[in-house]
Amino acid sequence: MSPSLTTTLPRGTILKDPILLASGCCGYGEEYLPIVHPSTYGGVITKAVSVTPRLGNEAPRLRETPAGLLNCIGLQNPGVDVLLDEVLPRINQLDYSYIVNVVGHTVEEFAELVSRVQRHCDEQGQGGMIGFELDLSCPNVDSGTTFATDLDVLRAVTAACRAETEQLIISKMTPNVTDMLPYAEASRESGADSITISNTLNGISIDIRTRKSNLGRPSAGLSGAAILPAVLYHIWRVHKAMKDYPIVGCGGIWDADSAIQHILAGATAIQLGTGLFMNPKLPIEVQQGLERYLTEQDEPDLDSIRGTYEYC
Amino acid sequence: MHFERCTVTANEEYGPGHWVISLRSGQDLSGIQAGEFLNLQCDPEDSWSLLRPLSILGVDLAANTMLVYYKHLGRMSRALSSVQAGEALNVLFPLGGRFPVDMSHRRIALIGGGVGLAPLLFLAKQLEDSGMEIDAYFGGASKPDLVLRMLEPYNCNMILSTDDGSHGYRGNCVDCYFDSGRSHDAIYTCGPNPMMNALKARLDGSVPCWASLEEYMACGVGACLGCATHIDNADKRANETVCKKGPVFDLSKVVFHH
Numbered sequence: 001m002s003p004s005l006t007t008t009l010p011r012g013t014i015l016k017d018p019i020l021l022a023s024g025c026c027g028y029g030e031e032y033l034p035i036v037h038p039s040t041y042g043g044v045i046t047k048a049v050s051v052t053p054r055l056g057n058e059a060p061r062l063r064e065t066p067a068g069l070l071n072c073i074g075l076q077n078p079g080v081d082v083l084l085d086e087v088l089p090r091i092n093q094l095d096y097s098y099i100v101n102v103v104g105h106t107v108e109e110f111a112e113l114v115s116r117v118q119r120h121c122d123e124q125g126q127g128g129m130i131g132f133e134l135d136l137s138c139p140n141v142d143s144g145t146t147f148a149t150d151l152d153v154l155r156a157v158t159a160a161c162r163a164e165t166e167q168l169i170i171s172k173m174t175p176n177v178t179d180m181l182p183y184a185e186a187s188r189e190s191g192a193d194s195i196t197i198s199n200t201l202n203g204i205s206i207d208i209r210t211r212k213s214n215l216g217r218p219s220a221g222l223s224g225a226a227i228l229p230a231v232l233y234h235i236w237r238v239h240k241a242m243k244d245y246p247i248v249g250c251g252g253i254w255d256a257d258s259a260i261q262h263i264l265a266g267a268t269a270i271q272l273g274t275g276l277f278m279n280p281k282l283p284i285e286v287q288q289g290l291e292r293y294l295t296e297q298d299e300p301d302l303d304s305i306r307g308t309y310e311y312c
Numbered sequence: 313m314h315f316e317r318c319t320v321t322a323n324e325e326y327g328p329g330h331w332v333i334s335l336r337s338g339q340d341l342s343g344i345q346a347g348e349f350l351n352l353q354c355d356p357e358d359s360w361s362l363l364r365p366l367s368i369l370g371v372d373l374a375a376n377t378m379l380v381y382y383k384h385l386g387r388m389s390r391a392l393s394s395v396q397a398g399e400a401l402n403v404l405f406p407l408g409g410r411f412p413v414d415m416s417h418r419r420i421a422l423i424g425g426g427v428g429l430a431p432l433l434f435l436a437k438q439l440e441d442s443g444m445e446i447d448a449y450f451g452g453a454s455k456p457d458l459v460l461r462m463l464e465p466y467n468c469n470m471i472l473s474t475d476d477g478s479h480g481y482r483g484n485c486v487d488c489y490f491d492s493g494r495s496h497d498a499i500y501t502c503g504p505n506p507m508m509n510a511l512k513a514r515l516d517g518s519v520p521c522w523a524s525l526e527e528y529m530a531c532g533v534g535a536c537l538g539c540a541t542h543i544d545n546a547d548k549r550a551n552e553t554v555c556k557k558g559p560v561f562d563l564s565k566v567v568f569h570h
Contacts, residue, residue, distance in 0.1 A: 024536065031535040031556075034313040035404075047537075055551050058569055062528040062538040067360040069530060076537050076551055225360045254359060277362055277530040278353075280315045280404060 003294035004301040005287065007042060007269050009246055010193035011168045013130050015042035015097065015269065017290070018302060019259075019283050022250050022273030023048055023101035023133060023172075024073065028091050035280040041287055042269065043097030043128070046087075048135045049117075050102075051109050053079035058216040063205045068226030069274050070203050072217040075103055075138070080113055084120045092127030099170065102161075103135040106142055107153065110134060111160040118165040131168025134161060134192070137199040137221075148174035148199070154183060155190040162191030170248055172196040175227070175234055184238045184245065194246040196271065197234045201227050224274040228252025232265045239266025239307050254278065256289020263290075266307040313407065313533070314339050317400045321377055323393065327459040329384035331393050332369065334377040335403055341371045341378060345410035346435035347524055347560045351532040352380065353402040354392040363404060364388055365529045365555065367430035367502070370437055378405065381430040381462070407532045408559045411435050411522050417497035419445040422468070423489050423511060425452060428503030429462075431524045435500055436468045447471060447494060451485030451507075454478050486510045498522070501563065509568040523563040527554040542567040 005017035019041040026032060029044035038044050056076025063070040077083075083100075091098060100117050104110040114132055121129055134157065136148035147153050158171055171187040173180055175198040187195050200221025205214040213219075231251030239247055249267030253259045254275040262270045275282045290302070299305050318335040325331050335352075351363035369379040382389050395401065411431070420439075422432040429450055436446050446468035452458045455478040463470055472480035473488040481488040486507060499515070501508055502524040515521055527539040534556025543552045543565050552558065 025531070027535040031531070031533040035315050055549070056537060056540060059539075059541060060528045061540065062530055064362050069362065071530075071536070071538055073537050073540075076540060274530070277532075277536065278359055279402065280533075 003291055003299060005290055007302065009131075009168055009269060011131070011166070013168050017042050017287055018263070018267070018269040019286055020045055020099070020248065020269055020271045021276065021283070022271035023135065025273035025276055028087050029096055029098055030091060030094065032276070032280055033094070036283050038094075038096035041283040043099065043130065045099045045101050045133050045271065047077055048075050048101045048103040049077050049080050049083045049113060050075060051080055051104065051112060053077065053082070060215050063214045063220070065203070065205065065222065065224075066226060068222050068224035069277070070205055070215060070220040070222050071200070072215050072220040074217075080116055084116065088120065088127065088129070089124070092125070095128065097128045097130045099131045099133050099168070100129060101133040101135050101172070103138055105138070106140060107157045107160050110157045111164055114161045115164040118167065121167075131170065132161065132165065133170045133172055133196060134158065135172050135199070137172065137174045146174065148172075148183065149177055151182060151186050154186050158187055158190035158192045168193050170194040170196050173198045173234070175199065175230060175251070176202050180234045180238055181241055184242060188242065188245055194248055194268070195238070196248040196250050197238060197267075198231055198251055201230060223251065225252050225254045225258070228258055228261070232261055235262060235265040235267050236309060243307065253286070254282070256286050256293065259286045259290065260293050263302055263306055264309045266309070268306065313404070315402065315404045318378075318403045319400050320395055320397050321375065322397055323395055325393070326462045328456050330459045330462070331382050331384075332462065333380050333382065333392065333395070334372070334375070335380065335401065336375065336377045337403070341376055342373055344368060344371050344378065344406045346438050347409060347411040347431050348406040349408050349431075349559060350378065350380065350403050350405035351407060351529070352392070354388040354395075356395065356399050356401055358391070361388060362530055363402065363532065364392075365407070365526075365532055367427065367524065368406065368434055369430040370434050378403075381427055383427050404532055408555055411500055411524070411560050413439065414498065415442065417444060419447065419496050421489060421494070421496040421499045422446060422448040422450070423485055423499060423501040423503070424450055425485055425503040425507055426457070428501075428524070428526075431502050432500055433463075433466055436466050440467045445469070447492070447496065449473070449485045449489040449492070451475070451488060484510070486514065490514060505568045508563065508566070512563050512566065512568075515563070517564055521563040522560050523566060524559045525554050525561060525566065526559070529555050531555065542569060
């Protein structure tokens with residue numbers, strides 16, 4: 001009997017397998033349809049949506065680094081009106097599961113976004129929508145801090161979003177902290193069902209001739225295979241202390257081996273991002289690699305291997 | 313759109329640092345149009361580096377190959393030049409949109425430099441039986457940059473320029489175009505941003521000009537928005553993806569920042 005990749009997240013969320021495409025790397029899931037249809041794996045997390053449209057940053061927005069990629073896209077998106085009026089009705093016809101990523105400048109904006117998307121689901125039907133991901137790596141204009149690194153605003157924004165929906169909420173953590181555990185605990189206490197570990201690492205790239213940034217911003221977010229060990233560390237650290245709190249691993253997955261490492265460190269589901277740019281068929285290769293690994297290890301499912309990393 | 317491991321059938325240096333690689337596909341290539349590009353793995357052993365966006369120079373339907381012109385610019389293009397015939401590379405293709413062509417036009421101009429010649433030469437090839445007169449204003453820093461051997465198979469009026477005057481008109485291809493005094497129904501351009509910006513500054517809007525842009529890219533399919541460029545539409549400014557909405561844009565609407 002072939003092993004099962006079926007993945008369960010809180011609030012009755014069942015995925016075909018643990019594979020999700022990371023927000024910001026897959027648009028709304030449509031762009032990769034000709035290569036691999038998202039209905040053949042767990043699902044996609046849509047591009048972050050804000051209350052009003054955002055133009056994003058000036059070019060250059062990308063800079064490749066050794067085994068990595070710096071980006072400063074700047075959350076370019078058409079705003080929630082377009083998402084609800086045009087995008088969701090369109091992708092609801094495409095028969096795949098998706099999580100809506102939301103981003104705000106204030107606690108109120110986050111809550112408004114969750115409320116509006118929830119109301120849309122209530123009135124227009126659920127379609128493929130299975131939950132929310134909160135993008136907390138942006139500054140809160142009220143406190144001047146980043147949602148993801150200020151425990152008080154992290155609790156406030158999570159609780160405010162929780163009050164607006166009964167659906168799955170995943171909070172996307174930043175890796176730019178010494179210890180992620182307090183932030184994970186705060187997320188759980190304030191109502192997030194799960195956390196994504198993690199967003200990008202802070203980084204810069206300098207043009208040594210001009211002594212200015214190689215990007216359109218002074219700093220940017222680092223992703224790609226280069227960050228795999230750092231992300232695995234955070235997953236392992238949180239899972240060890242919060243074994244029953246589901247983690248969505250995100251960062252550095254470029255093949256089946258790196259995906260398996262996420263699960264061994266403690267991830268329940270995984271997100272593919274930058275790896276898609278090198279290999280758009282990565283979801284299928286990871287899916288096949290997970291099945292092969294479970295078979296070789298004589299394990300029935302992913303629950304049997306999750307968090308089984310032994311470090312001594 | 314396909315993601316395929318294509319076999320390299322040839323990889324040849326046409327001039328110092330100027331290479332053309334041939335990639336054999338198992339797909340039907342007859343629909344590929346001038347202006348479209350592909351994302352290419354440059355090192356068959358490297359799974360951690362981004363695929364490189366490169367314009368398609370042409371398609372050989374008999375051999376079912378796509379031709380790509382590239383130049384030694386950095387680590388990845390050097391890696392690509394060491395790939396041997398028989399090796400295989402991952403290719404995502406075709407990407408982006410084509411050059412718009414009005415078949416009622418009688419005379420068109422191609423203005424380009426560097427690897428920007430690739431989509432323009434493909435366009436010249438696709439239009440060689442159209443009856444259009446094609447003036448190609450191609451420029452380079454010096455004679456070796458013109459890669460004359462690569463230009464031989466094309467049936468168009470080559471008006472060449474070099475910055476140092478070592479071949480053809482002394483000066484850049486934009487000055488060469490305006491000094492020629494010839495009129496055209498449409499202009500197609502591809503090359504360094506300063507070159508295209510200079511062209512934009514001197515056009516008065518009476519002739520349509522289509523520019524194929526280059527930008528740092530990651531996904532190539534419009535998913536990551538990493539390649540967005542500033543497009544100034546009449547009603548509003550937008551950041552449009554070069555990979556999906558482009559790479560060909562109306563030059564008059566492009567705002568160059570770098």
